[in-house]
Amino acid sequence: MTETASRLPASRLGNPEVRALSKADIGLRRRYAAERRFRAYGLAAVTIAICFLLVLFGSIVSKGYTAFLQTRITMMVDFDPAIVAPDGDRSAAAVMSGNAFRFDDLIAASLQKTLEIDPNDEDGLYDALDLLSKGSAPMLRSMIANDPSLIGTKRTVDFYATGDVDAFIKGTIRADVPESQRLIKDKHIVLIDKLKQEGSLHLAFNTGLFTNGASTRPEMAGVGVALVGSLYMMLVVLVLSLPLGVAGSIYLEEFAPKNRWTDLIEVNINNLAAVPSIVYGLLGLAVFINFAHLPRSASLVGGLVLTLTTLPTIIITTRAALKAVPPSIREAGLGIGASKMQTVFHHVLPLAMPGVLTGTIIGLAHALGETAPLLMIGMKAFIVEYPATPFDPATALPTQIYMWATEPERAFTERTSAAIIILLVFLLAMNSIAIILRRAFERRW
Amino acid sequence: MSAVQSVTPFETVRTPDPASRPTKIHTANVKVTYGQKQALHGVSIDIAEKAVTAFIGPSGCGKSTFLRCINRMNDSIAGARVEGTIKLDDQNIYDPDLDVVELRARVGMVFQKPNPFPKSIFDNVAYGPRIHGLARSKADLEEIVVTSLQKASLFNEVKDRLAEPGTGLSGGQQQRLCIARAIAVSPEVILMDEPCSALDPIATAKVEELIDELRANFTIVIVTHSMQQAARVSQRTAFFHLGHLIEEGPTDHVFTNPLEQRTQDYITGRFG
Numbered sequence: 001m002t003e004t005a006s007r008l009p010a011s012r013l014g015n016p017e018v019r020a021l022s023k024a025d026i027g028l029r030r031r032y033a034a035e036r037r038f039r040a041y042g043l044a045a046v047t048i049a050i051c052f053l054l055v056l057f058g059s060i061v062s063k064g065y066t067a068f069l070q071t072r073i074t075m076m077v078d079f080d081p082a083i084v085a086p087d088g089d090r091s092a093a094a095v096m097s098g099n100a101f102r103f104d105d106l107i108a109a110s111l112q113k114t115l116e117i118d119p120n121d122e123d124g125l126y127d128a129l130d131l132l133s134k135g136s137a138p139m140l141r142s143m144i145a146n147d148p149s150l151i152g153t154k155r156t157v158d159f160y161a162t163g164d165v166d167a168f169i170k171g172t173i174r175a176d177v178p179e180s181q182r183l184i185k186d187k188h189i190v191l192i193d194k195l196k197q198e199g200s201l202h203l204a205f206n207t208g209l210f211t212n213g214a215s216t217r218p219e220m221a222g223v224g225v226a227l228v229g230s231l232y233m234m235l236v237v238l239v240l241s242l243p244l245g246v247a248g249s250i251y252l253e254e255f256a257p258k259n260r261w262t263d264l265i266e267v268n269i270n271n272l273a274a275v276p277s278i279v280y281g282l283l284g285l286a287v288f289i290n291f292a293h294l295p296r297s298a299s300l301v302g303g304l305v306l307t308l309t310t311l312p313t314i315i316i317t318t319r320a321a322l323k324a325v326p327p328s329i330r331e332a333g334l335g336i337g338a339s340k341m342q343t344v345f346h347h348v349l350p351l352a353m354p355g356v357l358t359g360t361i362i363g364l365a366h367a368l369g370e371t372a373p374l375l376m377i378g379m380k381a382f383i384v385e386y387p388a389t390p391f392d393p394a395t396a397l398p399t400q401i402y403m404w405a406t407e408p409e410r411a412f413t414e415r416t417s418a419a420i421i422i423l424l425v426f427l428l429a430m431n432s433i434a435i436i437l438r439r440a441f442e443r444r445w
Numbered sequence: 446m447s448a449v450q451s452v453t454p455f456e457t458v459r460t461p462d463p464a465s466r467p468t469k470i471h472t473a474n475v476k477v478t479y480g481q482k483q484a485l486h487g488v489s490i491d492i493a494e495k496a497v498t499a500f501i502g503p504s505g506c507g508k509s510t511f512l513r514c515i516n517r518m519n520d521s522i523a524g525a526r527v528e529g530t531i532k533l534d535d536q537n538i539y540d541p542d543l544d545v546v547e548l549r550a551r552v553g554m555v556f557q558k559p560n561p562f563p564k565s566i567f568d569n570v571a572y573g574p575r576i577h578g579l580a581r582s583k584a585d586l587e588e589i590v591v592t593s594l595q596k597a598s599l600f601n602e603v604k605d606r607l608a609e610p611g612t613g614l615s616g617g618q619q620q621r622l623c624i625a626r627a628i629a630v631s632p633e634v635i636l637m638d639e640p641c642s643a644l645d646p647i648a649t650a651k652v653e654e655l656i657d658e659l660r661a662n663f664t665i666v667i668v669t670h671s672m673q674q675a676a677r678v679s680q681r682t683a684f685f686h687l688g689h690l691i692e693e694g695p696t697d698h699v700f701t702n703p704l705e706q707r708t709q710d711y712i713t714g715r716f717g
Contacts, residue, residue: 257523258523326560328556328558328560329560329562329563330521331518331554331556331560332556332560332561332562332623332626333562334518334521334549335516335518335549335553335554335555335556335627336549336550336553336554336572336573336576336626336627336630337546337547337548337549337550337553337573337576337577337630338546338572338573338576339546340521342576346572346576347562350563351563
């Protein structure tokens, strides 16, 4: 009926002339109306879905895009040897030891010069220091430690502004709010305007968002550690779940006898796919951490838990892909004298490969966004240092989002959305890879 | 098939060959059950060497089941059980010591629907020799492929595109490619399960011609629904009905002078 309807021009649907072909009423008008209704439902459903998607992406992007830019304050710093290396030792170890406040003195001197603050005006200096991130002195210190030849020179240095100044520049903290309810006071605004006039204050691409680890100061916080942690976890998941899942599915689909036991296994795999992921987190906590004594918060444990959540998905999609291979291919292989295993690996698996890869990547994408089980195994720690191996403590992208979402500062709010954007970009990239691989491996038969 | 039909005892009507040929496959009292359902009720037949034997009969009569017993393709069907004796050159093929892979290299099969592998034409034919290690060198393999394609009278049509996928050929060419693939491992017997049912008349004629040529070197067993095809290509015909072998004999004899009423009814189109 559908074919007939689509071949007729729409204007002729239900036209009396068409119906006159057969005298008897065979309900054509009713049938076409039913089809039009069904199409309308479908269109409505798709439209609603697209609207929600647009709203979702719109709100995340509009909240998060500002985080990719960051306010910097550029100042000339005089790396005075008398302050940096008071005892004359310019080695990195000497820079990293000793009185930490001497680097604040460097910054204070720069600020006094840049903003022309009277050296005796202590309040004015502290107001100006409020504008700079509290991480500035440690940043300067490690900068000198990395390159001791800076000592004795004058260089311009890009300092991070505090999260509040950043929010003020981006307009999320507004000047028209009464001063008592504002984090940026009038005296700060005067200084900011002065910096702007001198061209010292500018917006730059926020590389720290991608490279920094956790920080209580939002302007210094980034998803670097979370990215590395997620990457390690994905590697663990891929290395474990792809071979295990594919081998398991091939065995179940092609070799296992069909009896009550394999039925039971099949039912249970389908059930496992529906188990809430936090339950896997509890299992991981009990087995991998409490029983096997693997390190807490480590990407290895996260990867192991995510492998458990991903395996059922991979097994189900792989079995579906194997089932979709026409039996005639198996007969052809067996009929020519190939062993069962040769038939499966030479003919069936290559044909099922697009499905297997798609299933695996979709499973990985799920695992990448999984949060609850990671919270259970402690992957929501405050971690500043990059994990060198999967055994080191790390966080993951979704848990980083979770942690930032609980912070009150404006700058953390926009970073939350920015981290969501980064996560979504990764998911989109993975799904695109799945589509590309599917196209590349697809063969007609 | 209903249980009512499993009447016993049953005697197959046999007409011996005037020109007696040596027996290639000897079967005695072959019974096949799929789970609870009995598909074959004790079939005994001797299949002559280097001749074409046609199995005819209505759908569901067990002829394909019987054919698939000869190279143990029924092994892969869950719940299928085969009883009785099937001997290939006096060797019981259901002997637990016999390797099914070796058996299938000796007894090739061509299926109802052309099923080339989604690989190149060359690789389709070369696959069997490769896995069985029949070629010592690349040149050897190429020779096997070319001769197999020639024997399947496909070579002239595909010689310029051996690297193209076998699935890109027409239906008739695909079926001849499958025959070439079966020939490439030098089997002794080729089983054909309705090889022309998916082909048009011209492609059918070509395949039939090919079967006639192949009979010089191979023992061929063909299942067909087309009475004309059986009459054209086979030397001996066996008529199956409801899991029984009703009648077997020289093809011209079975078609012109059937001894059984049911054979007569079937070949004249009164049922089936």
